[in-house]
Amino acid sequence: MVEIISALTASGHKSICVYDIRLNLLGRIESWVSLVWPERYNVYSDTQGAQLELHDTTALQALCRPDRYLWLVGSDRLMRIVSAQKSDHKLVIAAKDAACILDERGHTDTLSNFAAEETLRSLVSSAAAWPCLELGDAAGLTDTYSGEVKPGSLLKLVEQVCQELDIGFRVRFDQPKAKLLFELFRPKLDPNARYAPQYGNLTDLTYTESITGYKNVCVVVGAEGTATVGAAENTGSARRELIVDATSKKKEGGQSQADYLAALRAQGEQELAKHTRLENFRFTPTGSITVGMVVEASLPGTDIQAAARITSVTLSSQKGENSVSTEIGTPIIRRKQ
Template identity: 70%
Template sequence: MSGEKASALTASGTKTIFVYGPELKLLGRIESWVSLVWPERYNTYKNVQGAQLELHESTSLQALCRPDRYLWLVGSEHLMRICSAQTSDHRLVVSARDAAYILDERSSLQTLKNFSAETTLRQLVTAMEPWPGVELGDLAEITDTYTGEAAPGSLLDVAEQVCQELDIGFRLRFDPAEKKLLFELYRPLLDRNARYAPQYGNLTDLTYTESTADYKNVVIVVGGDATVTVGAESAAGIARRELVVDAASRTRSSSQTQSDYLESLKALGTQELAKHTQLENFRFTPTDEVMVGKVVAASLPGTDIQAAARITSITLTSQKGENSVSTEIGTPIIRRRT
C-alpha cells in the first residue's frame, strides 16, 4: 500500500513544486524559493501550522500562486491548498493547508454513536457534496469500532476526533497520475526489523525524564459535611504520598442523598489525583527515511528502558538551497526489558 513508503521529504536531491488549479489541472512549476516549510501529518490538521512558501516577488509568480490552488512538492503524497498570498518587502509569502482541510468545508449533521470507524468515515466522504477530484482511496481494512459519540460538525472535526482517539491516520492522498485526491485511513505498525539507535546514525536527541516532584497517590478530600479518601489507600511508608484537598465549601444539599454527596467528593479527589501523577517520559528524534504514522522503537543506552512511539509529523524546512527534516512523535509507550 502507498502508505508504507518512506516520506519524500527525507529523500535527498533537488525539490520541485508543481501548482495545480482547483480542478487539479497543472498550471505551472516552481524550481527555487527563498524558504519553504512543508509539514506532513498523521491525523491532526486543524490549529497547526500548514505549509509556507516564500518567493522572490514577481508578477508571474503572484499570478500563479492564487488562493484555492494547490501546491505539490514532487514525490509527496500530500497536496497543500493555498489559503493566502501576500507581497511584502519584495517577497511573495504563500500560506497553505493540507488538502485534508477540504473536509472542514463539508458537514456531518448526524450524531454518530458506536460505529465502525473506517466504514462510517468513508460513507461520510462518499455522501458529502462533491468536491473536484475527491474520491475514496484504498480500503485499509481497519476494524476498530468507535464507542464514543461524534456530534454534528465538519467532516474534518469528526475524522480528527475519531482517528485521534483510535490512533488511526487519515489523509487525502494525491495521485498525480490520476489527478485525484483519495480519502484513506491508515495505521502502520511497528517494524521489528527496523533498528533505530544513536550508534546507527538514525536516531538523535534521546532524553529520558523521570520525576516524582509533584507525585501524589492518595487524596483526602475534606468536605463541609464529610471526608473521603481516594487512591492507593493501602499504601504505606515511602510508597504513600498524600494530598489534602480543602472542599469545605462543598456541603450536602437538601436534595442530595448522603451517597451522592460522598460520590461527588470522590469525583473531586479523582480529578485532583490525575493532576499529580509520576512523570516518566522518553523522547527521541528518528532521522533517516521515515514515514508519517510509522512506529519507531528506541532503547536508552546503558539501561533496560525501551520506548516505542508513532511519528505524528514530518516537516521539511528548505532555505537557501539547504534542506533539513524534523519529526515529531506521539506519547511514547515505555517498557523495561525483562
C-alpha cells in the same frame, strides 16, 4: 494501501509542480527563496501549512493563485494555496494540506457509537462532490468510536475521531491517475526498524522522571464522613498521602450517606489526578521516516524503552539547503523484561 517513501527525507534536487483545481498541470517551480512543507498524521486545522517564498515575477504571480495546488515532487500530499502576497520583491504563498478540503464540507447529524472507518468513509463519500476527490482503499480498521460528535465541519469530525482512536487520515495525491484519495491508516511498529544514536538516526534523547508532588492515596475529610481513594493498601514508603479538607461540604437536601461519600470520592479522584508521577522520554527520529510510523528507542545505559508515533514531518528548505524536523506523539514507556 499504497505507501510512498517520504520525499521530505529523500536526497537530491527538489521541485514543485502547480496544478489547477481539477489537477491539470499548469507549471513547475525549480527554485525558491524558502520552503516549509509539513506532512501530518491526523491534525490539520489550526496548524501551519506549507509556506513558499519566491522571487516575485509576473509569471509566478499568474501561476500561484489561490485554490491551486502545490505538489512537492515525490510527496503523497498536495497543498492547496489559500493566499498569495507580494511584498518587498518577494511572492509569499501560504497553503494548506489537501485534507483541509474536508473543512469546506459539513455534517448536520449528531453521531455516537459508530464504526469509525465505515462511517467516516461514508460521510466523505456522501458529501457534495469536490473535484477529483474520491475514496482510497479501505484500511480494514475495526475501531468503534464510543463518543459523540456534534454537527459541524467534516474536517473537525474526522480529526476528533481519529485523534481519540489514534488513526491517521490523509487526502493522498495519486499523481498518475490525477486523483485525490481520502484514506485512513495506522502503521504498526516495525520490529526490524532500529533507531538509536549509534545508528545515526536518532537524536535529542531526553528522559525525565519526577516525584515532585506525587501522591497515590487521597483522604477526603468531609463534614459528615471521610472517603479514601487510590492505593489505600500501600504502606511505608510506598504510601504517599494527600489529605483534602472538605469539611465545608455537607449533605445536600435528601442526599443519602452513600451518595455523599461517592461525591467525596469523586473529589478525591480529581485531586489525585493532579499529583501523578511524571515520566517522559523524548527523542527525535531522523533518516528515512514517514508520517504515522511508530519508532522505538532505548535510553542508553538503562532498561528503559519508549515507542512513539511520528505525528508530523516538516521539510525546511532555504538557499538550496534542506533540513527535516519531526514531532512525535506521547511516548509509551516500558522497561525491558
